[in-house]
Amino acid sequence: MIKEDIIRVPSTTSGPASEDAVIPDWVRNNAGWWADGLISDEDFANGLQFLIQNGIISV
Numbered sequence: 001m002i003k004e005d006i007i008r009v010p011s012t013t014s015g016p017a018s019e020d021a022v023i024p025d026w027v028r029n030n031a032g033w034w035a036d037g038l039i040s041d042e043d044f045a046n047g048l049q050f051l052i053q054n055g056i057i058s059v
Contacts, residue, residue: 008045027051 027047034044051057 006041023051023056 030039030044030047033039034041048057052059
């Protein structure tokens with residue numbers, strides 16, 4: 001989605017991601033809600049940005 005410019009995530013820097021990191025349940029919920037059109041692209045992108053900035057996922 002980022003590559004296709006569907007959503008935009010500001011540039012961030014992050015440390016190395018942990019391979020055993022657990023994706024929080026709220027992220028799974030947000031992804032489902034976003035897919036169902038219940039939350040905006042911006043809200044979903046904010047969740048992704050949080051994960052990137054905190055080293056939970058890397059892009």
